[in-house]
Amino acid sequence: MNTLIPRDEQDAASIVADAAARRTPLNLCGNGTKAAMGRPNQTEASLTSAALTGITLYEPAEMVISARSGTPLAEVVESLAEKGQQLPFEPMDYRLLLGSRGEPTIGAVAAMNISGPRRIMAGAVRDSLIGVRFVNGRGEVVKSGGRVMKNVTGLDLVKLMAGSWGTLGFLTEVTFKVLPKPERMSTLLIRGLDDESAVAALSAALGSPFDVTAAAHLPAPDRQGARTLIRLEGFSVSVDYRLGELRRLLKRFGGADILEGRGAEAVWQALRDASIFQDRGERAVWRISTAPTKGPALVARVAETIEAQWFYDWGGGLVWLATPAEGDLGAAAIRAATSALGGHATLVRAPDADRSRLDVFEPQAEAVMVLSRGIKASLDPAGILNPGRMYAGI
Amino acid sequence: MSIAFPTPDEAVLSRRNEILAGLGRLVAPEALIVTEDERRAFETDGLTAYRQMPLAVVLPSSTQEVSAILRFCRENGVKVVPRGAGTSLSGGAIPQADAIVLGVAKMNRVLDVDFENRVAHVQAGITNLAISQAVAHEGFFYAPDPSSQLACTIAGNIAMNSGGAHCLKYGVTTNNLLGVTMVLLDGTVVELGGAHLDSAGYDLLGLVCGSEGQLGIVTEASVRILRAAEGARPALLGFERVEDAGACVAAIIAAGIIPVALEYMDRPAIQICEAFAHAGYPLDVDAMLIVEVEGSDQEIDDMLRRIVAIAEPFRPKTVKVSQSEAESAAIWKGRKSAFGATGRVADYICMDGTIPTGQLPQVLRRIDEIAKSYGLGVANVFHAGDGNLHPLVMFDSSKPGEMEKAEAAGEDILKLCVEVGGCLTGEHGVGIEKRDLMPYQFNAVDLEQQMRVRGVFDPGWLLNPAKVFPLEGRFAA
Numbered sequence: 106m107n108t109l110i111p112r113d114e115q116d117a118a119s120i121v122a123d124a125a126a127r128r129t130p131l132n133l134c135g136n137g138t139k140a141a142m143g144r145p146n147q148t149e150a151s152l153t154s155a156a157l158t159g160i161t162l163y164e165p166a167e168m169v170i171s172a173r174s175g176t177p178l179a180e181v182v183e184s185l186a187e188k189g190q191q192l193p194f195e196p197m198d199y200r201l202l203l204g205s206r207g208e209p210t211i212g213a214v215a216a217m218n219i220s221g222p223r224r225i226m227a228g229a230v231r232d233s234l235i236g237v238r239f240v241n242g243r244g245e246v247v248k249s250g251g252r253v254m255k256n257v258t259g260l261d262l263v264k265l266m267a268g269s270w271g272t273l274g275f276l277t278e279v280t281f282k283v284l285p286k287p288e289r290m291s292t293l294l295i296r297g298l299d300d301e302s303a304v305a306a307l308s309a310a311l312g313s314p315f316d317v318t319a320a321a322h323l324p325a326p327d328r329q330g331a332r333t334l335i336r337l338e339g340f341s342v343s344v345d346y347r348l349g350e351l352r353r354l355l356k357r358f359g360g361a362d363i364l365e366g367r368g369a370e371a372v373w374q375a376l377r378d379a380s381i382f383q384d385r386g387e388r389a390v391w392r393i394s395t396a397p398t399k400g401p402a403l404v405a406r407v408a409e410t411i412e413a414q415w416f417y418d419w420g421g422g423l424v425w426l427a428t429p430a431e432g433d434l435g436a437a438a439i440r441a442a443t444s445a446l447g448g449h450a451t452l453v454r455a456p457d458a459d460r461s462r463l464d465v466f467e468p469q470a471e472a473v474m475v476l477s478r479g480i481k482a483s484l485d486p487a488g489i490l491n492p493g494r495m496y497a498g499i
Numbered sequence: 500m501s502i503a504f505p506t507p508d509e510a511v512l513s514r515r516n517e518i519l520a521g522l523g524r525l526v527a528p529e530a531l532i533v534t535e536d537e538r539r540a541f542e543t544d545g546l547t548a549y550r551q552m553p554l555a556v557v558l559p560s561s562t563q564e565v566s567a568i569l570r571f572c573r574e575n576g577v578k579v580v581p582r583g584a585g586t587s588l589s590g591g592a593i594p595q596a597d598a599i600v601l602g603v604a605k606m607n608r609v610l611d612v613d614f615e616n617r618v619a620h621v622q623a624g625i626t627n628l629a630i631s632q633a634v635a636h637e638g639f640f641y642a643p644d645p646s647s648q649l650a651c652t653i654a655g656n657i658a659m660n661s662g663g664a665h666c667l668k669y670g671v672t673t674n675n676l677l678g679v680t681m682v683l684l685d686g687t688v689v690e691l692g693g694a695h696l697d698s699a700g701y702d703l704l705g706l707v708c709g710s711e712g713q714l715g716i717v718t719e720a721s722v723r724i725l726r727a728a729e730g731a732r733p734a735l736l737g738f739e740r741v742e743d744a745g746a747c748v749a750a751i752i753a754a755g756i757i758p759v760a761l762e763y764m765d766r767p768a769i770q771i772c773e774a775f776a777h778a779g780y781p782l783d784v785d786a787m788l789i790v791e792v793e794g795s796d797q798e799i800d801d802m803l804r805r806i807v808a809i810a811e812p813f814r815p816k817t818v819k820v821s822q823s824e825a826e827s828a829a830i831w832k833g834r835k836s837a838f839g840a841t842g843r844v845a846d847y848i849c850m851d852g853t854i855p856t857g858q859l860p861q862v863l864r865r866i867d868e869i870a871k872s873y874g875l876g877v878a879n880v881f882h883a884g885d886g887n888l889h890p891l892v893m894f895d896s897s898k899p900g901e902m903e904k905a906e907a908a909g910e911d912i913l914k915l916c917v918e919v920g921g922c923l924t925g926e927h928g929v930g931i932e933k934r935d936l937m938p939y940q941f942n943a944v945d946l947e948q949q950m951r952v953r954g955v956f957d958p959g960w961l962l963n964p965a966k967v968f969p970l971e972g973r974f975a976a
Contacts, residue, residue: 166749167856167886174760189755207733218697229697231705232674247948248941253853255671255925257660257709258933258940259967260949264705268697285755307613314638314726339553340805342612343798350795393579396616396694422616422696449699467699477701484948 107150111157114238114246114277120152121275125487133271135175135210139217141203143270143494144465145457150264157277160184162252169252171280172234174212181211185283193233193284195221195319199463201380202390202454212276218268225311225419227284231267232397236280239273241264242485245276247274254338265397265480271491272499273484283485287338291363292372293351295333300324300401303333304421305357308397310335311420311488313354314362315347320420321376328491332421333358376418379425382454388414388427389455390452391435397421406442411435422448430455436463474498501906502931504551504589504965508598511554511577518577519555522599525567530605532556537769541582541600545647546932548848548902549660553580553594558602562688562718568601569716570686578961579684581712583624583655586647588849589930591659594963603654606718609633618677618694619724623654623717625918627661630722639724642669645926646838648954659719660709662926667884668759668793669841671926673708680719681707684957692720700937706952711928712963714956728793731759733830734803737784737817738809741765744786745859747813748883751790752856754809756802760791761884762834765863768841768878768891769833775840778833781817788883789834837880838891845876845893846902850909853925856886862919869911873904887925888916914939929967938970950974 109131111117124131132148134140136155154175162171165188174180178196182369185191196219198209213219215237220229227233233429236250265273295306303322310317320337335351337344364372375381382390395403400421407413407426413435415426428435439450449467452460469477474496481488481499493499511518522531531554532538543550554577559565572579578598585592594600606622607629613619616639619630627648630641644663645651651661657679662671669675677691692704707714738744748761764772764780764787774779780787792802803820810818821827841847854862863879866888870877871895876893890912894905913933917940923933937946950968957964958975 162606164855164857166753168752169855188753218702222699224696228670228674231702232670233695241948244950247945249945249949251920251940253855253887253920253921253925255662255666255853255882255887256922257662257671257926257928258922258924259929259937259946260713260952261660261673261705261709262949262952264702264708265952267705268702273701285752286759288755305615312614312617312639314729340801342801343701343794346795346797394614394697396618398613398615399694419696447693448695451699469700470689472683472687473691473700473703476683476689476703476955480701480706480952483955485949487733 109150109152111152113157114240117152117275117277118244118246121240121242122260124489125242125244128487129490130489130492133275135213136207138207138209139199139203139206141205142199142453145461152275154210155446157494160414161278165190168283169280170283171252171278172211173278174210174276176211177208178211178214179208183478186286189286190283191286192281193223193227195223195377196230197221197377197379201378201383212280215267215279216269216271216276222321222373223417225320226316226318231264233281234263234267234279235282237263237266237276237368238278240275240277242274242487242490250280252280269492272481272494274490276400289341289344290336290338290369291344291348292360292369293335293348294364295358295361296331296356297329298322298331298333298358299328300404302358303331304335304401304417305399306355306366307335307420309354310351315351319373322417322421324416334372367476370481376416381416382425382427387430390432390453391426391428391439391450392453393426393443393448393450394423395422395424395443395446399446399448400424403442403446403448406445406488407435407438410438433463434459444456501903502549502935503970504595505970507526511597515554518575519560521571521575522555522557522568525562526557530558530560532558541585541594544585544590544592545588546593546930549590549593549931551594551596553600554596556602556815558605560605562682565601565682565716565718566686566688569682569684572599572961573684576961578964580963581658581716583652583658584626584650586651587655587659587930588851588927589924589932590731591928591930591966592932600653601716603716603718604652610719613694614639616694617724618721620719620721620971621653623657623720624652625652627653627656634724638727640727641722641724642675643672650747653720654717656962657708657720658710658712662887663760664760664882667761667882668757673705675723676704676708676720677723678721679704679707679717681715681717683715684962711930711967713953713967714962721872729795730799731791731793732799732803732805732821732827733789733791734806734821735817735819735830736788736790736815737781738786738813739784739816739898741786741863742860743813744788747788747810748856748859750809751806752884754805756805758790758884759793760789761882762789763879763881763883764834765879768837768880769839771844771878772833772837775843776833776836778829780833783815789830808958834880841878841891841893846896847891847893848905848909850888850890850892850912851924851927852913852921853887854919854921856883858919859883862915865915866912869908869915873908875905886921910936931966934967935969943972946972
């Protein structure tokens with residue numbers, strides 16, 4: 106397959122305009138570390154942001170950073186860390202799960218709305234993304250939002266671009282608001298809870314005034330091995346105070362240990378990256394978002410018919426589920442559970458053939474699909490940008 | 500009075516009786532307002548300098564009624580101006596002569612509160628404050644708090660993506676909205692989002708939030724509710740120079756502190772508010788910050804100590820750390836009365852641009868110069884942490900031409916905000932007020948793309964069509 110590597114935004118615009126004129130579908134990508142996600146699409150050429158690199162603006166005192174879309178995520182993370190700051194939404198790294206190599210780009214993080222454990226309190230990518238520049242399917246350069254935190258000027262196309270998987274435009278520059286890195290991170294660990302009690306504990310913690318920044322539960326075959334994790338971040342004095350209060354609040358769920366330092370960081374990184382499901386592809390991996398207290402019931406329904414492993418993030422509202430890579434990979438059971446209990450499931454890891462024949466994303470109501478097709482046509486009338494990567498026809 | 504309304508459609512005006520009869524078949528008689536006296540209550544909103552009498556006002560009680568009304572309006576080519584409580588400061592709810600007003604204020608019930616999942620499901624006509632009141636008994640609240648929160652509806656908040664004084668920590672409406680039930684122009688009812696986080700497919704919820712009533716009518720909303728902090732207390736810092744206050748804001752942020760509120764007042768604003776509220780503000784400083792932090796008493800003490808230490812190098816002339824609820828209330832009283840107090844000494848228009856906070860001193864100087872060049876005064880009270888300015892351009896409406904001068908000064912100020920890297924509106928919305936300034940922030944391609952997306956929902960420009968997009972350069976999608 107032919108790979109097109111624009112040198113700059115104008116170059117990208119000409120390539121897209123040319124492809125639109127010839128109705129040549131393009132596969133939009135960064136460095137391809139997540140090529141094995143979404144619906145496989147049939148394209149003649151790839152358009153990559155690989156050469157659109159560099160941080161274009163960073164004002165720590167204004168908590169804002171802009172970078173060209175092909176800038177490695179790692180470079181953004183490091184630049185922020187130098188000034189004691191971080192991306193609020195804690196983007197996951199899919200490389201372990203997908204077994205891919207290369208440098209994930211900041212543009213893909215935006216395009217796929219990749220948010221990790223802190224999403225529960227600090228919002229998703231779409232909440233921190235305050236400005237974009239992109240090339241639409243006509244080959245026009247469009248901007249939306251800007252570099253200031255509060256901006257309600259005009260229709261919010263930034264939100265549309267976040268999580269549209271390159272089907273609406275080729276991002277060339279993204280601007281985020283950022284947060285200070287906390288002085289200290291500490292995690293409360295409660296052992297031995299079943300899923301229902303664990304989510305009750307997480308709900309109690311998240312419903313407390315103590316600013317929990319992550320809340321997860323890792324079940325174990327032997328219940329004693331189950332771990333429920335509640336993370337606090339901030340100034341040390343404040344973290345100490347809140348640890349004490351939360352321990353008191355959660356006493357009925359059993360005693361809690363405190364995890365700090367490298368070990369605790371590694372645990373949260375493993376949860377963020379779902380790396381416990383790393384294998385040689387024997388299992389399919391699903392990511393399901395639902396109301397937190399519905400998480401255990403949803404899992405129970407699926408586990409009635411499918412042999413599955415799972416864990417919870419976002420206080421129970423994000424279920425990571427691994428199913429045997431055979432038959433429908435559990436799709437029917439999972440879709441039945443989300444329609445009964447609310448929420449949506451994404452097939453994150455599966456062979457190409459399975460991602461072609463099964464719905465990767467939650468099927469939408471027809472009225473919503475009508476709007477989605479309209480929006481696709483309004484940005485990409487020739488249908489050349491990542492066609493079919495999310496849903497057939499958009 | 501420089502903002503033009505589109506020319507009313509004579510064909511629609513001449514069919515008024517027929518249209519009223521049609522609407523009368525869809526809702527109860529008391530839900531349809533037709534007499535001139537009663538319609539007058541809806542002729543303007545918070546931007547009172549502009550007013551237009553609508554064809555009629557209809558106040559439906561259910562999603563089904565909204566659906567029937569919109570389908571009727573689409574079939575009959577009747578324009579629709581959605582309205583919450585009519586508190587828009589940008590004229591977002593001002594009617595048009597050939598449009599009906601569709602008000603959602605009757606749909607104001609709390610449908611369900613789920614504390615475990617931290618979500619409240621409400622009808623869209625409920626007031627912002629009523630949501631917080633409905634969950635307060637469990638110590639929860641709804642975070643975005645526009646200063647009109649006693650009156651404004653969540654429907655209007657969603658339309659305008661409203662902010663408030665606490666968004667530095669808690670975000671604006673779009674960050675606290677989980678789902679909506681929305682009626683499209685053809686009467687179709689769609690559910691976007693829900694009690695879960697993020698959605699499959701395109702972020703239509705994010706697109707709808709802030710779309711100023713141009714994509715559909717929201718009848719129900721699921722919003723995130725949060726447990727309130729144990730306490731909150733402010734410190735007041737007065738500075739001799741504007742530059743010092745600006746640098747202090749930057750230093751607080753750079754130290755990794757996100758105060759829950761970080762408010763700025765300049766000398767004229769301090770003088771006006773102190774004379775009105777007797778809040779104990781220093782009268783000998785050019786700039787004042789109110790910095791509020793949250794937590795337990797111990798956490799608050801620790802944080803305020805840090806803030807005072809950070810401020811030290813900028814030689815604050817006044818440092819007052821609140822030690823009690825009474826002192827906190829006094830500090831906030833002045834700030835919260837800013838608009839009312841200014842209204843007692845002058846007429847004013849309130850602008851709403853956002854700037855990169857690093858530009859603060861320079862922009863404030865230039866705002867002052869702009870006002871002076873029109874022979875007007877200006878007072879500044881605003882959210883310093885996020886750069887959202889609210890210059891109050893003061894004038895005397897009894898003097899011919901002064902209102903126009905104030906509008907012109909306001910325009911210059913907003914253009915300045917864009918010029919330094921900011922935007923026309925941080926939280927009040929474009930409405931009609933800033934509609935004609937849109938080309939200063941967006942080029943033709945940007946605006947056309949927005950209009951194309953808008954056109955997916957309303958190709959015939961029937962939904963709130965006088966707003967947001969300049970009248971020139973529009974096209975049927």
